[in-house]
Amino acid sequence: MDFRPTEEQELLRRTVREFAETEMRPHVMEWDEAQHFPMDLLPKLAALGLMGIQFDESVGGSGMSAVDYCICIEELARVCPAIALSIAAHNGLCTSHIAMFGNEAQKRKYLPRLTAGEVLGAWGLTEASAGSDAAAMRTTATKQGSCWVLNGSKQFITHGTIGGIMVAMAVTDKTKGNRGISAFVMEHGTPGMSAGKKENKLGMRASDTSEVLYQDCRLPADALLGEEGQGFINTLQVLDAGRIGIAALSVGLAQGAYEAARAYAKERRQFGQPIAAFQAIQWKLADNATRIEAARLLTYRAAFLKDRGIRMTRESAMAKLFSSEIAVKAADDCVQIHGGYGFVKDYPAEKYFRDVKLLTIGEGTSEIQRLVIARQLLGQ
Numbered sequence: 001m002d003f004r005p006t007e008e009q010e011l012l013r014r015t016v017r018e019f020a021e022t023e024m025r026p027h028v029m030e031w032d033e034a035q036h037f038p039m040d041l042l043p044k045l046a047a048l049g050l051m052g053i054q055f056d057e058s059v060g061g062s063g064m065s066a067v068d069y070c071i072c073i074e075e076l077a078r079v080c081p082a083i084a085l086s087i088a089a090h091n092g093l094c095t096s097h098i099a100m101f102g103n104e105a106q107k108r109k110y111l112p113r114l115t116a117g118e119v120l121g122a123w124g125l126t127e128a129s130a131g132s133d134a135a136a137m138r139t140t141a142t143k144q145g146s147c148w149v150l151n152g153s154k155q156f157i158t159h160g161t162i163g164g165i166m167v168a169m170a171v172t173d174k175t176k177g178n179r180g181i182s183a184f185v186m187e188h189g190t191p192g193m194s195a196g197k198k199e200n201k202l203g204m205r206a207s208d209t210s211e212v213l214y215q216d217c218r219l220p221a222d223a224l225l226g227e228e229g230q231g232f233i234n235t236l237q238v239l240d241a242g243r244i245g246i247a248a249l250s251v252g253l254a255q256g257a258y259e260a261a262r263a264y265a266k267e268r269r270q271f272g273q274p275i276a277a278f279q280a281i282q283w284k285l286a287d288n289a290t291r292i293e294a295a296r297l298l299t300y301r302a303a304f305l306k307d308r309g310i311r312m313t314r315e316s317a318m319a320k321l322f323s324s325e326i327a328v329k330a331a332d333d334c335v336q337i338h339g340g341y342g343f344v345k346d347y348p349a350e351k352y353f354r355d356v357k358l359l360t361i362g363e364g365t366s367e368i369q370r371l372v373i374a375r376q377l378l379g380q
């Protein structure tokens with residue numbers, strides 16, 4: 001067992017951190033307030049290999065490991081959790097689904113554009129009445145001649161408005177329950193497909209979230225991604241890995257909040273001394289630093305298993321559950337340590353506090369992670 005990062009991983013962390021500090025930090029609040037995703041960042045992220053982190057070099061990916069992926073997402077989230085969320089959804093959901101279950105022609109057609117940052121990927125599972133119970137989805141795909149015709153709508157889709165390529169799940173056989181769901185890949189702008197309401201969110205505001213509507217949307221036969229009826233099963237595998245990304249995002253956000261709190265505690269003076277001299281503040285810092293290290297270890301362990309091709313359903317759910325919950329605490333303590341200044345927009349504390357809540361909800365709520373873990377423990 002070796003807990004040290006390699007020299008390459010140290011360099012990767014420094015490179016992504018420097019990028020986030022120079023290219024992102026100065027604009028974070030402006031993007032947040034305007035609910036604007038900076039598309040001009042995509043070629044720069046692609047130049048660092050961040051638009052195709054874990055994908056094969058033959059499709060333009062940077063061939064990095066799952067542990068490297070965690071380092072990248074962590075460093076983006078430390079500065080701007082919303083950009084990190086978009087990059088995690090692009091890599092870990094849409095692009096991953098195509099890379100894991102697409103045929104050679106689909107991989108050749110879609111992956112190079114995604115890994116080059118030419119387009120953002122979107123991935124649609126959730127519907128208005130099917131969130132945690134995603135298999136209860138109502139969107140249908142019906143065979144008509146050699147085409148599939150999609151009808152229905154998807155809710156809360158990251159890059160639902162600005163994405164260029166989308167993977168969406170739809171019911172192809174109502175009689176077969178979750179084995180009657182299939183996945184499809186399509187270009188945004190396909191006739192019959194449109195973006196619906198763009199959500200006005202509490203946090204993660206620079207990351208675009210919207211409805212996606214399908215009304216007699218005709219897709220060619222080769223839009224079917226993976227085997228017919230396997231879409232939901234494949235989705236669970238995509239989510240096992242995707243959750244490692246949300247765990248890493250949580251670790252990065254918690255780290256950013258903790259660092260902001262530590263810096264402020266050393267600078268802010270009350271009762272004639274820096275507030276960092278008070279034990280109540282020191283304990284908050286010590287507890288957060290300890291929890292962040294524990295979350296990082298759980299996250300890297302899940303990634304380590306993924307890199308070795310070992311099933312990590314339980315470990316990725318544990319990493320996601322623990323990391324997102326300790327991140328909520330880190331963001332809360334960050335605001336508390338800032339006092340009144342934690343409540344205003346001149347300091348980063350309030351934004352971490354708003355952004356963090358998504359992490360106990362997206363890609364499976366904390367309750368659903370506990371359900372997944374319990375099922376694994378009980379062998380169900």
Ligand SMILES: Cc1cc2nc3c(=O)[nH]c(=O)nc-3n(C[C@H](O)[C@H](O)[C@H](O)COP(=O)(O)OP(=O)(O)OC[C@H]3O[C@@H](n4cnc5c(N)ncnc54)[C@H](O)[C@@H]3O)c2cc1C
Pocket residue numbers: 089122123124125126128130131132133155156157158159201204209358361362363364365366367368371
């Ligand atoms: C910003 C953002 C981005 C998103 N991006 C995407 C995306 O790109 N693609 C996509 O497909 N989806 C996306 N989602 C959707 C997200 O995955 C869902 O919101 C999430 O899975 C929860 O579903 P829900 O919102 O319908 O909540 P519900 O399922 O209605 O849950 C409501 C509450 O009930 C609890 N609950 C539900 N079932 C159980 C149970 N069996 N036991 C105990 N408690 C339970 C939940 O934990 C929660 O507390 C995104 C959401 C947001 C907010």
